[in-house]
Amino acid sequence: MKTMDFKVWMKSIDRMSRSQRDKLREQLEGKVGADTVVTLIEQSLNGEPACPYCMSAKLYRWGKVCELQRYRCRQCNRTFNALTNTPLARLRHKDKWLNYEQTMIQGLSLRKSANSCGIAKNTSFKWRHRFLRMPEIQQSNQMSGIVEADETYFLESFKGQRHLPRPSRKRGGKAANCILHGTSAEQIGSVLTPLLNMDVILCTDGMPAYKQIAKHARIVHRPVNISAGQRVINNIYHIQNVNAYDSRLKQWIAKFHGVATRYLGSYLGWHRMIDRLGRNITPTFCSLSALGKTRQFQQLIAT
Numbered sequence: 001m002k003t004m005d006f007k008v009w010m011k012s013i014d015r016m017s018r019s020q021r022d023k024l025r026e027q028l029e030g031k032v033g034a035d036t037v038v039t040l041i042e043q044s045l046n047g048e049p050a051c052p053y054c055m056s057a058k059l060y061r062w063g064k065v066c067e068l069q070r071y072r073c074r075q076c077n078r079t080f081n082a083l084t085n086t087p088l089a090r091l092r093h094k095d096k097w098l099n100y101e102q103t104m105i106q107g108l109s110l111r112k113s114a115n116s117c118g119i120a121k122n123t124s125f126k127w128r129h130r131f132l133r134m135p136e137i138q139q140s141n142q143m144s145g146i147v148e149a150d151e152t153y154f155l156e157s158f159k160g161q162r163h164l165p166r167p168s169r170k171r172g173g174k175a176a177n178c179i180l181h182g183t184s185a186e187q188i189g190s191v192l193t194p195l196l197n198m199d200v201i202l203c204t205d206g207m208p209a210y211k212q213i214a215k216h217a218r219i220v221h222r223p224v225n226i227s228a229g230q231r232v233i234n235n236i237y238h239i240q241n242v243n244a245y246d247s248r249l250k251q252w253i254a255k256f257h258g259v260a261t262r263y264l265g266s267y268l269g270w271h272r273m274i275d276r277l278g279r280n281i282t283p284t285f286c287s288l289s290a291l292g293k294t295r296q297f298q299q300l301i302a303t
């Protein structure tokens with residue numbers, strides 16, 4: 001817009017009614033929100049865009065799509081932008097993403113998130129699961145030193161499914177009857193053992209399955225005899241951190257009044273993300289997490 005035109009336009013603000021100004025403010029805030037998100041997404045490429053199809057870094061700039069820079073690969077000729085092949089590809093209303101992530105930090109329900117951001121409940125549902133796709137799979141892949149392990153149970157839930165595969169449960173069912181992942185040494189071991197370095201010291205509540213796993217993996221095991229009132233072994237080995245984590249998780253998840261078992265993984269990832277960052281968590285971090293780019297983010301804030 002030319003400077004003169006802009007001045008004329010600015011003067012017209014004086015003649016606007018209050019509701020017109022409110023609309024204008026809303027539009028501008030949305031625009032600023034979208035710009036912030038676009039900058040964030042572009043930065044997530046860390047200045048080194050590469051073709052997501054063939055990994056080539058030889059690219060042409062190829063116009064823009066939804067305000068994002070589009071590239072064309074010189075090697076395979078395909079076009080892409082920073083969101084291509086990420087869980088956030090083709091989601092609309094970028095101006096509302098950071099707001100939405102804020103509601104996720106607050107742990108709001110789908111409906112409350114939708115109301116707070118002015119989006120439909122279906123959109124809220126779709127966004128939640130897209131935003132959580134990466135946090136769901138981001139977890140420790142190698143542990144060393146002292147490792148505390150414990151198991152926790154969630155009632156199996158078919159919330160949201162029309163046809164229940166079993167008769168409905170009366171309120172207050174017992175979790176012990178509805179174990180999700182089981183507690184056999186094979187079941188726990190198949191998840192736990194690949195995460196453990198050979199030098200770990202595994203602290204547990206002494207459940208037989210853990211003894212078997214430790215023996216099989218040839219790692220040091222320190223079972224705490226909780227039922228005999230033991231809390232710590234040699235003032236060092238205990239399972240208090242994992243127990244505290246479990247109680248934070250249970251308290252947080254209780255707000256949702258039951259999570260469908262098929263979405264439990266997403267919710268666990270969501271809680272992991274929030275718990276790990278604590279008070280330092282920001283909507284920006286969550287968005288980068290959704291893009292699977294948190295490593296770049298850490299580099300960004302370190303520079």
Ligand SMILES: [Zn+2]
Binds near residue numbers: 052076078
């Ligand atoms: Zn390519």
